[in-house]
Amino acid sequence: METEVVYRKIIHVDMDAFYASVEQMDNPELKGKPLAVGGSEIRGVVSAASYEARKFGVRSAMSGVQAAKNCPDLIFVRPRFDRYKEISKQIRKIFLDYTDLVEPLSLDEAYLDVTQNKKGNPSATLIAQEIRQRIFNEVGLTASAGISVNKFVAKIASDYNKPNGQKTVNPNEVEAFLEQLDIKKFYGIGKVTKEKMYQHGIFTGKDLKSKTKEYLEQHFGKSGGFYYNIVRGNHYSEVKPNRVSKSVAAEHTFNENLTSEIFMLDKLERIASELENRLKRYNISGKTVTLKIKYSDFTTQTRSKTLPYFIADKGLLFETAKELLYQERMKESVRLLGISLNNLNTEVKKTVVVQLRFEF
Template sequence: MDAFFASVEQRDFPELRGKPVAVGGAGPRGVVAAASYEARAYGVHSAMPGSIARRKCPHLIFAKSRFEVYEKVSRQIRAIFLRYTDLVEPLSLDEAYLDVTENHFGIASATQIAKEIKQRILEETGLTASAGVSYNKFLAKVASALQKPNGLTVVRPEKAEALIETLPIEKFYGIGSVTAGKMHTLGIHTGLDLKQRSLSELSRHFGKSGLYYYEIARANDDRQVNPNRIRKSVGAERTFAEDLTTAEEMDERLKLLAEEIAEYLAAKNNAGRTVTIKIKYADFTMNTRSKTFLSGIQSADLLWQIAKELLRAPFVPQLPVRLLGISVSNLLSEEEARFGHQLTLPF
């Protein structure tokens, strides 16, 4: 989807259309969750502190996040995908892989299917989407971002390697800003630069990820579209308008986070065995504390108690705290969460 959260706000509130909009907090501690294309023209982007976004675009309009609305629209879009194929692998609320090799309408052209899906999304939600069409997941993902907004890019097999060779390394899916910076220090700026490095060299510098980088530089990706992809973790975090300095203040915020996560887990009939809290201090240093259990955690009260224990292990933060977060990982399958799971006894 194109600037999904911001586009939903512009759709629902006509006075925002054609104006620079940021979804997120407008306060000094706020963070941009999404930016409209009008805002992006000023250099505003997601994960940017609201104060910096405001400096870049003084007339920026901040809209409060409405995740329940975004989730509803996401379900509408997912339903459109499923009309064409059962092989839908969601990446997030606004993005998914579709394998349309075999599809419900027997349409021979993946490009035609992409056009139809884009049109259905526009007609039924009033929003635009961009699509990438190719013969593997990596190329389709890269292609989907090349002609935003409202784009459709097709990468055919005979054109794939030439496209990858000219692509800036920052445009590669799976290469974040930190890794891109490391690659720059090694003289890797484009796909061609990456392709010229040996597997042993990439593995030496990037460990297990070296093989992935070696393959995608050659437009190779044999991953299948997995409609049963299991979410690995559930989390929530908050940045506070004023730093927290007492355990009581931190406990109160952790309780709200625990309730939010527990509500999601209950709705999905899920539970997780590992609980992690994230603490970011006023000086922007950060640490995490985790604990893993034999059985799944789902209730808000238990999650809160564990979070409070982790907050005090080994001691309550001594510096003012600007952000707290809780995440639950090692998620169990729905069946495991409902019926429990077999324990291994040390015989």
């Protein structure tokens, strides 16, 4: 029996240099200048960089010191997350005018399933254009968009014509589009995996497609099957408007490395308090406490303990993290500590999605 091929209309909207763009919008004196949101001090990290700064190689997650070296005229501004959240809510309100199937990935990007939409518009491409224009008119910022049959291709496509552009990958174009891409452009393939693929002669989607599923699983483990499918455009993850948190966390990077567990207890108690506030805000509790330790050599270690009951209390979080801290000796001085809680009491509810054929 032949299976009918079904398609969805998925849009991935990604704001352009969101944090930096908000700062330039709110302070016209910063427009057209190289800007980094974050700290310039030794421990400072760039959260976002304007396109003017990116020309000098300034990128998010780069140390503030390195960013300043790359771009001596770089202007640093402190992040204002309350403002970014406020703008993000305005943008999300625009999304909801078109569909209730909106899955936010962060403050500045989201997936929209517009297979069936509130405007009755059969063209996902035109919907994306209209949404981007409304964001510009009503909020004052530019956005880019990718449009295709699934979330994976749409996300890659949204980066194709940045900034302030969009790209549609029609159903019959998906495989050819993926074949010509450099493997590093594949969402989910990081630096380490990219280098490993290069060692196996895999430089493009076409190279990846030439490998058998068995070969990929042999050399890349469970992820091999995922790579085998995505390069063929097979990705069936639905747009989930109510994403269920798998974990809730809080962490701090210290101005000076800590060398003794005793000095870390006060920090851990504060982190536990911050985590408790987040949990209570969303009425979440969990059973598994994980302590994250990042050392001065930037290696990261995690230690976990699962309790027989749900917790959300600062005292229990702290005591469990304290126990994990003393579980074994530190190998280096510590630059970051974090506590996360998973195995949560949130329920995953399955939704039935009707998938339809459509024209782009």
